[in-house]
Amino acid sequence: xxxxxxxxxxxxxxxxxxxxxxxxxxxxxxxxxxxxxxxxxxxxxxxxxxxxxxxxxxxxxxxxxxxxxxxxxxxxxxxxxxxxxxxxxxxxxxxxxxxxxxxxxxxxxxxxxxxxxxxxxxxxxxxxxxxxxxxxxxxxx
Numbered sequence: 595x596x597x598x599x600x601x602x603x604x605x606x607x608x609x610x611x612x613x614x615x616x617x618x619x620x621x622x623x624x625x626x627x628x629x630x631x632x633x634x635x636x637x638x639x640x641x642x643x644x645x646x647x648x649x650x651x652x653x654x655x656x657x658x659x660x661x662x663x664x665x666x667x668x669x670x671x672x673x674x675x676x677x678x679x680x681x682x683x684x685x686x687x688x689x690x691x692x693x694x695x696x697x698x699x700x701x702x703x704x705x706x707x708x709x710x711x712x713x714x715x716x717x718x719x720x721x722x723x724x725x726x727x728x729x730x731x732x733x734x735x
Contacts, residue, residue: 709718
């Protein structure tokens with residue numbers, strides 16, 4: 595065997611630790627730098643994931659709070675609307691109850707027309723209206 599073949603054979607038979615040592619000599623510094631960078635990136639990713647999780651939870655809490663407030667506002671608006679509608683119904687009913695009776699109003703105009711035709715005085719007209727008013731039944735007013 596030649597010297598070169600002997601070196602190749604001894605290199606092939608060298609233990610894996612020797613290969614690691616040679617690799618460490620050649621690439622060691624770069625590998626350590628890459629390992630540190632990977633660890634830094636990994637820590638940054640974990641920190642960012644925790645921040646995303648925190649923000650997601652905070653957003654969910656805010657969504658829940660806003661949904662509750664929106665439901666409360668809708669309920670308040672519905673109650674206010676119902677209250678206004680009921681008040682409008684009562685007012686309409688009250689106006690219907692309090693309006694002047696058509697028959698009484700017609701008789702009043704007939705009496706006024708009669709007094710105007712006959713040329714009677716204002717005192718007679720007022721006296722006649724008082725008598726007309728006393729002749730009508732009281733509607734609880």
